Amino acid sequence: MKPVLKVNDLKASVEDVDILKGVDLEINGGEIHVIMGPNGTGKSTLSSVIMGHPKYTIGGGDVTLDGEDVLEMSVDERSRAGLFLAMQYPAEIPGVTNSDFLRSAMNSRKEEGQEMSLYKFIIALDKATTELEMRSDLPHRFLNEGFSGGEKKRNEILQMKLLNPKIAILDEIDSGLDVDALRIVGKNVMKMAEERKEDVGFLVITHYQRLLDYIKPDFVHIMMQGRIVKSGGAELAERVEKDGYDWLKNELGITDERVVPEKVNMNKTSLGTCATGEMFKDA
Amino acid sequence: MHNFIEELKEYENLLVITNGQLTSKNVNDNFEVVEASQGDERVGDYYKKALKDDQNPSEKIIFVNQKQSTSEMIQIIFVYEGDQNVNEHLIVASDKFSKLNVIENRVNLNNDRIDVLTKVEVIVDDESNIDYLVFNDLNTKVDATINRHTKVYRNASYNCAFAELSEGNTFGDYYTDLAAEGAVCDSKAVTIVKEDKKQQFDININHSAKHTVSHNLNRAVVDEKGSAVFNAIGFIAKGYSQSKCFQDSKMLTLSPDAKTECNPILLIDEYDVEANHAAAVGQLDEESMYYLQSRGLSKKQCEKLLIYGFLMPVAEVIESEELKEKFITNITKKLNI
Numbered sequence: 008m009k010p011v012l013k014v015n016d017l018k019a020s021v022e023d024v025d026i027l028k029g030v031d032l033e034i035n036g037g038e039i040h041v042i043m044g045p046n047g048t049g050k051s052t053l054s055s056v057i058m059g060h061p062k063y064t065i066g067g068g069d070v071t072l073d074g075e076d077v078l079e080m081s082v083d084e085r086s087r088a089g090l091f092l093a094m095q096y097p098a099e100i101p102g103v104t105n106s107d108f109l110r111s112a113m114n115s116r117k118e119e120g121q122e123m124s125l126y127k128f129i130i131a132l133d134k135a136t137t138e139l140e141m142r143s144d145l146p147h148r149f150l151n152e153g154f155s156g157g158e159k160k161r162n163e164i165l166q167m168k169l170l171n172p173k174i175a176i177l178d179e180i181d182s183g184l185d186v187d188a189l190r191i192v193g194k195n196v197m198k199m200a201e202e203r204k205e206d207v208g209f210l211v212i213t214h215y216q217r218l219l220d221y222i223k224p225d226f227v228h229i230m231m232q233g234r235i236v237k238s239g240g241a242e243l244a245e246r247v248e249k250d251g252y253d254w255l256k257n258e259l260g261i262t263d264e265r266v267v268p269e270k271v272n273m274n275k276t277s278l279g280t281c282a283t284g285e286m287f288k289d290a
Numbered sequence: 291m292h293n294f295i296e297e298l299k300e301y302e303n304l305l306v307i308t309n310g311q312l313t314s315k316n317v318n319d320n321f322e323v324v325e326a327s328q329g330d331e332r333v334g335d336y337y338k339k340a341l342k343d344d345q346n347p348s349e350k351i352i353f354v355n356q357k358q359s360t361s362e363m364i365q366i367i368f369v370y371e372g373d374q375n376v377n378e379h380l381i382v383a384s385d386k387f388s389k390l391n392v393i394e395n396r397v398n399l400n401n402d403r404i405d406v407l408t409k410v411e412v413i414v415d416d417e418s419n420i421d422y423l424v425f426n427d428l429n430t431k432v433d434a435t436i437n438r439h440t441k442v443y444r445n446a447s448y449n450c451a452f453a454e455l456s457e458g459n460t461f462g463d464y465y466t467d468l469a470a471e472g473a474v475c476d477s478k479a480v481t482i483v484k485e486d487k488k489q490q491f492d493i494n495i496n497h498s499a500k501h502t503v504s505h506n507l508n509r510a511v512v513d514e515k516g517s518a519v520f521n522a523i524g525f526i527a528k529g530y531s532q533s534k535c536f537q538d539s540k541m542l543t544l545s546p547d548a549k550t551e552c553n554p555i556l557l558i559d560e561y562d563v564e565a566n567h568a569a570a571v572g573q574l575d576e577e578s579m580y581y582l583q584s585r586g587l588s589k590k591q592c593e594k595l596l597i598y599g600f601l602m603p604v605a606e607v608i609e610s611e612e613l614k615e616k617f618i619t620n621i622t623k624k625l626n627i
Contacts, residue, residue, distance in 0.1 A: 060580055081589070082580060082583035082584050083583040083587055083589070085584075086584055098575070098578045100578050100582070101599055101602070103598070108582070111595070115591070149599070170585065170586070
């Protein structure tokens with residue numbers, strides 16, 4: 008059956024700031040959707056809300072996957088239902104090896120007693136890491152810890168390949184990637200789309216047209232002010248690449264496209280910060 | 291021999307110390323094991339390397355001395371039986387140019403309320419290496435005070451790991467002196483505290499020679515109304531240049547009532563050294579939980595993975611597969627994860 012993700016008038020806020028102000032979107036298996044838009048217009052928030060990040064509060068609307076209410080599900084249930092989000096900033100998890108994690112994740116969607124054998128897992132992992140041209144010591148390294156930006160992004164795609172989602176959301180998978188890594192990531196996404204055809208739909212969030220040299224979208228949406236303000240085909244992305252967003256803002260009469268407040272208070276003391284140093288910083 | 295000893299037994303060389311008295315001795319010729327009081331002439335030599343001179347003259351001391359420059363393994367099991375408070379004192383010494391691998395266990399057989407006062411001294415002689423693993427598994431009825439005093443000599447290294455999985459109150463005062471040039475200490479401690487128990491570990495590493503190196507890693511997981519304190523102290527006096535002193539202490543709270551206190555302390559009176567300290571106290575990271583859950587792992591599975599990951603630096607130095615297994619099942623059971 009062809010999977011379908013429906014987002015209907017979705018509204019969400021974070022710390023009392025409204026970010027999503029009514030997003031409508033439908034993604035079917037076999038389709039590649041791209042969301043573009045300037046910084047701070049709610050693109051990443053949309054992906055986080057669909058996946059269920061605890062930081063966001065839903066203000067209205069609904070999201071369904073094959074008719075099932077996604078917003079009612081916990082994060083892990085959404086994943087097991089077939090949603091996948093390749094994150095912009097994947098968490099680093101020391102002490103947990105990549106292979107332990109991947110195997111647990113793959114087994115989490117199998118019935119008890121039906122778990123994948125170690126042999127099958129190694130074969131699958133080996134194939135996927137080769138296709139992504141990743142370092143061979145990857146399975147033994149701690150999850151994302153000490154990974155370069157490119158390695159982290161490739162590791163997200165690796166997980167996508169192994170977990171075979173129904174709907175894959177890629178949040179700025181192209182930021183922080185060099186030309187070679189971008190090619191590898193793009194090729195692997197397209198390979199999955201071609202192989203699994205109508206079994207998988209993609210939602211790709213990006214700033215740049217350059218990713219679209221490798222990933223060919225069926226639909227392009229532009230987001231501003233927490234809404235999708237224009238939809239079209241691949242030609243829309245080309246127009247944005249050539250002319251930027253000003254023409255569209257003029258057309259729609261938008262002066263400030265942002266919804267996310269620009270200044271984020273980052274003043275927090277974390278591991279590795281010298282507490283005494285912090286104390287005397289302002290003195 | 292009790293079943294539990296068979297269960298715990300890892301090495302051929304085995305000593306069992308019950309309520310402070312040596313009750314079973316099974317060692318090869320490369321060890322000399324003496325139970326004596328202070329002043330006994332057989333143990334006079336050890337006192338030339340005197341660690342502490344405030345010994346109680348009537349106190350029984352168990353000396354374990356490696357006589358040859360060989361590579362040996364020995365296991366020492368402390369057993370507490372009955373309702374008597376226990377006072378015990380152990381000294382372990384390696385020979386020059388030797389390698390010694392020690393496992394120290396603590397278990398209690400009864401359910402009586404007792405206090406245990408332990409003194410353990412370790413002498414790491416010139417150019418030798420001691421790997422010292424402590425695996426404590428006492429129940430809630432035992433309050434333990436554990437003093438450790440270690441002296442590391444020229445180019446010797448002391449790698450110690452403390453799996454403090456006891457359920458009672460524990461106070462550990464661990465002091466390591468890097469007494470001669472080239473001495474190295476790598477100390478790793480993990481503790482799990484729950485109910486309303488309190489565990490405190492003062493881990494003090496004193497650099498008293500040039501070119502000495504110490505790593506001091508501590509991990510605590512505190513659940514329910516437990517409370518844990520780490521005082522990690524590194525001291526480099528003036529003149530002991532080219533020394534390195536590193537600390538890394540992290541404490542994880544699993545309940546709102548859990549208390550933690552972490553004091554990373556560096557006392558350094560010399561410019562030409564390398565040192566750093568890291569300390570972190572907090573709950574399981576929300577972003578990490580979200581990330582793992584977004585791949586289909588249940589909340590419980592995520593907690594388990596993150597806690598194992600947190601304790602990994604200690605788990606990975608446990609060489610014996612059986613003990614490692616025991617370490618993991620113990621944590622799983624204790625934290626109900």
